[in-house]
Amino acid sequence: MNAPLTWTESLALNLPQIDDTHHEMVNLINDLAAVLSTDADPLPTFQRLLDHTIEHFGMEERWMAATGFEPDNCHSSQHKMVLNVMHEVVRHATELKDLEPMHIVVGELSQWLPAHAEMMDAALVFHMGQVGYDPATGAIEKPLATEASGISSCGSKSCN
Numbered sequence: 001m002n003a004p005l006t007w008t009e010s011l012a013l014n015l016p017q018i019d020d021t022h023h024e025m026v027n028l029i030n031d032l033a034a035v036l037s038t039d040a041d042p043l044p045t046f047q048r049l050l051d052h053t054i055e056h057f058g059m060e061e062r063w064m065a066a067t068g069f070e071p072d073n074c075h076s077s078q079h080k081m082v083l084n085v086m087h088e089v090v091r092h093a094t095e096l097k098d099l100e101p102m103h104i105v106v107g108e109l110s111q112w113l114p115a116h117a118e119m120m121d122a123a124l125v126f127h128m129g130q131v132g133y134d135p136a137t138g139a140i141e142k143p144l145a146t147e148a149s150g151i152s153s154c155g156s157k158s159c160n
């Protein structure tokens with residue numbers, strides 16, 4: 001078995017809630033890679049990863065909503081795309097008894113997470129700092145403008 005991803009401080013965004021969540025996701029991806037190299041049923045491990053990912057993305061979506069992002073911004077679109085793929089993996093594994101997509105996705109997620117964290121999540125954390133948003137309390141220093149000024153991009157030039 002090859003561990004596809006290792007947590008390092010280079011993945012840290014210096015916000016404990018998001019760094020702990022990303023560290024847990026790294027561990028869950030590696031758990032999945034380990035079980036996929038055996039004959040054991042990988043579905044419970046994949047389901048743990050999926051449940052964790054739903055929580056993870058939900059947390060970031062709540063922060064986006066609290067700090068003025070439009071609901072259909074491109075960071076959220078990436079989250080939706082990943083969850084759609086993960087639900088398809090479950091459908092293939094359960095209805096079609098096909099584990100091939102899961103084998104592909106474990107490798108893709110191990111590449112996707114560092115890239116997404118470095119670009120989308122880092123931009124979100126930066127924005128939260130700009131508006132003085134405290135994710136622990138929900139307090140915000142700079143009230144959001146009342147006019148239509150929602151953020152539909154995500155602070156990244158590569159976002160379209």
Ligand SMILES: [Fe+2]
Pocket residue numbers: 018022056060117121
């Ligand atoms: Fe994230």
Ligand SMILES: [Fe+2]
Pocket residue numbers: 057060075079116120121
């Ligand atoms: Fe994200």
